[in-house]
Amino acid sequence: MFTKILFATSGSPTCDNAAKVAFELADKYNxxxxxxxxxxxxxxxxxxxxxxxxxxEEVSYDPEYVEWVKEELKTTYAKQLEKARDxxxxxxxxxxxxxxxxxxxxxxxxxxxxxxHTRSEDPGASRYRAVAGNTMQKVAQRARCPVLIVNRPCETCFWYFSNIVFGTDFSKAADSAFAFAYKMAKSIGCKLYLFHALDISALYAGKTPDQGSIEKSIKEATGKIRAIYVDRMEDFDNYEIVVREGIPYVEILKFAREKSGDLLVMAHHTRDIDPDEAELGSTVEQVVMRSACPVASVNRPDKVALDEKAG
Amino acid sequence: MSQVIAKQSKPLPDAGLDKGVEGLTPEKIAKTLQAMLKAEGGARLAAYVNTCAHCGLCAQACHFCLSHDMDPAYSPAGKVKNTIAQVVKKKGKVDAGFIREAARIAYTECNLCKRCAMYCPFGVDVAYLMLVMRRMCHKLGVTPQYIQDTAHSHSVTANQMWVKQDEWVDTLFWQEEEAREEFEGLRIPLEKEGAQIMYSVIGPEPKFRAQLIYQAAALFHAAGLDWTMPATPGWDNSDMAMYTGDNEIMGRIKRAHYETAMRLRVQKIVMGECGHAFRSVHDMGNRWLGYKSSPVQVVHALEFYWELLRDGKLKLAKKYEKPVTLHDPCNVVRGRGLHEMARDVVRASCQTFIEMTPNREHNYCCAAGGGVINCGPPHKPTRVAGNRVKAEQLFRAKADGAQVVIAPCHNCHGGLEDIIHSYGLNLELKFLGDILYECMEKP
Structure with a gap:
């Protein structure tokens, strides 16, 4: 599943949870x-x-300093490095x-x-948010491979995950996110929720939709999930289709919490919002900041495409 | 508006300046400066220094002077009097302390923006005088540490940021890859001999602002132009050696730039939104090399955008919504007169355009240009405190409704960013290319 994993770290405690996952994944998948x-x-x-x-702080950037930083990182991750292979x-x-x-x-x-970063009481939080928060968003938007964003302690080891939630908006990018979610679920052998939230804030701006039309749309979305994704899963049957209505990112978070989701997989549209401009507006940050479990952002097929046989 | 940073009572420490003067003796200084006066201090220098009548009209023109309540020490005439005029008067017999002070003034308290030259009744070009002073300091090895490092990078790599050759090429590949996702079939053609246009950028773009190369590629692609970028040294059009007074390196890197264009047999060089690079390619580097004008036609981004719109090659799908104001960079406005073209492009691409006052060739400098921002953090307080007048000017534009400042120059961006943050102006900064990219019809 993974042969090369890049763990980008600020080297501070805010990245400890991500470090745990990164080292575990590298270990598990060799x-x-x-x-x-x-x-x-x-x-x-x-x-x-x-x-x-x-x-x-202003520091002198020379080979010596870089070596020193590397030594510091070795100390920070000494425990993990002991066991790590490569x-x-x-x-x-x-x-x-x-x-x-x-x-x-x-x-x-x-x-x-x-x-x-999530907690503002952490030392250097505002600075961290300015640098790392933006970094996380920009990387999530532009990376060609899946980006796994971990902000809270992930107590369960990755391969003991029991619930993966895939959130879709039926976009092309969501196809790639699906491929990744499905591969993960299959490789771990856990349950996969195929989730869609009907965006009633945008769809019915200004007027209240009646229950009938909401239910009709939910039915349509359910059919769509079946048509687009279910067929591609071949013999994998440990899945459930769920469609809710509301504000998409709120609904997906609520749902993940409800089902004790271990991993949330979704696509974040590539260039819709400039992260510099979006204060708290972008879905990536909204979801990541509030999610109790790691979030995988997958936007492109490069590293996740389902080939014929993998299916 | 926030509190203005107090005037520095004693000179700011700078490794390059402090170390530089340590080994100077009066004999060494006199010998070097006299040789300099003999070789390069011709009639122009004498005429400028001797003609100044100390009328003070230049004081009103200088943002440093205006920002320091008309303190004459900050007036252009005052700065000349405290630096190069003394060297001329004393025939080079000055001491190390004088050189330290003259270097500080010439490198960090003058942006070479030439606003004063425009108001001088005799046409004294103070920027030229400050550059002669800088060149003298350079010859004595007394240059601010940060900008000297940059000059070293120019010398070794022919670019400003120690960008390695493979890194440069790889960055272009990378941006092409990213852009192809948005624009099907887009190319960043490398080393295409006989292309019409060579596009050149400054070192920081591949290093830190790769997105700008992406955006430029999008414009070229949408306009269907025949263009190329070089894969060899000579791709960087920037030039900090010009500002340290190291004309020899300036000449060397400009030659590399022109020769790259000639090797690719292009008809013209189009360059990104950088002011000092334009000055170097179009005004100073070429003259140092003995060209009256640049040997290959050089088109600045502002003119390039204007032509694209005039010829209908670039179509806009919408207009930028937020009210904008425009900062006129010295090197392309006082130096080249592109202000009306810039306005045409802004009006074509933005819904609401609010002029800041003064504007066009009368605009106040960003206080970052002339290599001042490149002198680094030690001198940031100097240029921020020294440009209160810019903060006030921007504040007025904001009061008139502007939310975004368009600054079509890298240095101006850096300088205005610091002004905006330090004075709490809360304005957004954009390149004109950012606006065009956002509003263009995407094929």
Missing amino acids: AKLLLLHVVGSPSRGFSPYVVDNRTG VTIEARAGVPHNEIMRLARQEDVDLIVVGA
């Missing part, structure tokens, strides 16, 4: 783990100093999301794991 820390953003023009992304630690300067995308592309990774 994958190579690339651990990337973007040490800082240089000011305009080249300079030997960079502003450390974590502390906001880990490369990479530290470099730049704009975090650019560097993550650059490395993911160069190394052709199958999965990117990132952390996300």
